[in-house]
Amino acid sequence: MILPRTPGSLAFRLFLSAVVVTALVLLVVGVVLSSLYRAGTERAFDRRLEVYMKTIVGGIANSAVPSASSLPDPQALTDPLFIFPFSGWYWQMARLDTPEPEVRRSRSLPEGKLPTLESLGVEERPGGVREGYAPGPEKQVLRLVERSLDLGQDGRYLITVAGDASEIEEEITNFNLALVGTFGVLGLAFLLIVVFQVRFGLKPLGRIQEALSAVRSGKAERLEGEYPEEIAPLVREVNGLIDANKEIVERARTHVGNLAHALKTPLSVLVNEAGNRDDPLAVRVRDQAAVMRNQVGHHLERARMAARVSLVATVCEVTPIVTGLARTMEKIHRTKDLAIDVLGAEQDVRFRGERNDLEEMIGNLIDNACKWAGSRVEVSIITDVRSGRERNFFRIIIDDDGPGLSPGKRAEVRRRGRRLDESKPGSGLGLSIVHELTALYGGRFEMNTAPLGGLRTELVLPAV
Incomplete structure (x- = not known):
């Protein structure tokens, strides 16, 4: 037997249990690993956005602002991603302390403006930074890092840097595919190990079945051979049952013989006493004695046959x-x-x-x-x-x-x-x-x- 055959077998139940447990464990571990990898990928992406953020903040802090209504241009931020229109990478800074806030955007965002995470209900982390996802132009999903900057008399600013979140999803998708393939191979290998263990672990039970068949067919009288210590008590009990069965049969045969011998003599005495006389009493005694002999013989024969039939290994x-x-x-x-x-x-x-x-x-x-x-x-x-x-x-x-x-x-x-x-x-x-x-x-x-x-x-x- 390589694989379990019937749903009711112990091997099938063990195999099914192993399949269910393996699937649950791999599913839970896969979900946990995927979540951890997503969190790690997002942190790496956020650190990249924070580098751009620090570049913009440094440009604002070091520039001379000629008027309250003007904003500095972050010359140090020259990455081509922020130049190509709708590239998915954008920066935006807005001065908040003027009557009409002035907004400056990257060249990659020719129109419109980026949504603020504050308006989306994202909580602020220590340091005045918010991180999260928001919809962008061209139906893009963006990963945003947003920071408030207060320079006192030089102004109060809200700086936002956004990157295309599809890069995160691609990384996570590739990781999940690799995870599924790896876990699939591991699961298959584990199930093969389980099949191997079930097959060889239950092999002693198959030997017991063969030994019992040999006893039933008359080829053997007891279960013989060496068995694992977990199975040995069962073998001893079965052998004890066989021995007890034989003992009961022999005892029944002995009782049958004793009863036949005990009844034979009294019946013979009754018949001899009746003799060949023709009086009604003698005739009645002979007739009833004959009936008794027939009945005793009948029931003793039934007991003898029942004792033989109950004996194991008679072929x-x-x-x-x-x-x-x-x-x-x-x-x-x-x-x-x-x-x-x-x-x-x-x-x-x-x-x-x-x-x-x-x-x-x-x-x-x-x-x-x-x-x-x-x-x-x-x-x-x-x-x-x-x-x-x-x-x-x-x-x-x-x-x-x-x-x-x-x-x-x-x-x-x-x-x-x-x-x-x-x-x-x-x-x-x-x-x-x-x-x-x-x-x-x-x-x-x-x-x-x-x-x-x-x-x-x-x-x-x-x-x-």
Whole structure:
């Protein structure tokens, strides 16, 4: 697994969490860095404007003002940016202590005047300086530095220097593009590292899954191998659960055997006491003892089967069992000259359960089919039958060309000890045992009409 496969998996959740956290961290860091770079770019731009501002202030302070209505011309400010019309770079000075303020502007501002930051509500910094953005001519956005200058008797001035703010935006845009590219590469590298960590960090869980599959399929009895210290407690608990399951099964088998032995002797005593007498009491004792034996045998067998079914890692091959039973039944019923065909014998099928139980189920059904068949019995092994998404099943289908059974009689023969024809040998327990065993293994037992004309019996059992 390179990348997470399903939204519900732990790997997918870890990967999604890493993506979200990485995106948030990079976004926050990117916004902070972009804001810091903007602030730094604006400070550098403002220092450039302040150099021009100091040049103008120096020119005013050193010039001889012939009259109160005249303004000095800053000869020292000869940068071509302030000469070309509407270049985006402007200076402006206005004398404020005259009845009608006189304004002088740079050649790059042939008409109109620059707005004042005071009128735009920009607060003044210490030293009488204001900095900010304002609209300029030709729909330009300008970065302005504005300063008040009070020379006493020589006048009070408001000096403004403006530069094209597009230079700031271009610098910031270039920085943001470089930032996005750099963070994109970093984010991709980080996510690749996360995928690598998730893949190899969760690898022990994949090993546990494989080990559990081996236990379930009968290839192993416990989880073996070395695991990281974070996973080792889980492995120990699972092995403890397997051991406890085996212990419970063995204890149940022991109790079943003890109960069978404890009941066998009292029942034998009752039957012996009744003897061969024909009085009503003796007949009643023998009949009830027989009923008790049947009931005890029935329930003990159910307990035995339930104990075996609950055992983990019990697996057997299906095809050799079916083939062997078919050959055995041909010999048992050789007087009928039956042909028993096994279809699908090349299938590699394994039953998740006890071999004795599978032999008992299939043997009962093949034997029953041989008893009623005319000349032919077919046994089919079909694999890859799924019931749900978590368990695999296989089918054993047994067809005969005998008289078959009506739907009503099919339900009747499922009942324990019920025989429809006393002329055939048997106790009437075979089909009921098959039905109970199949149910204990979580499978199905069905009866239908066979294509050959007789009865079709079908077993659906869990496969590995």
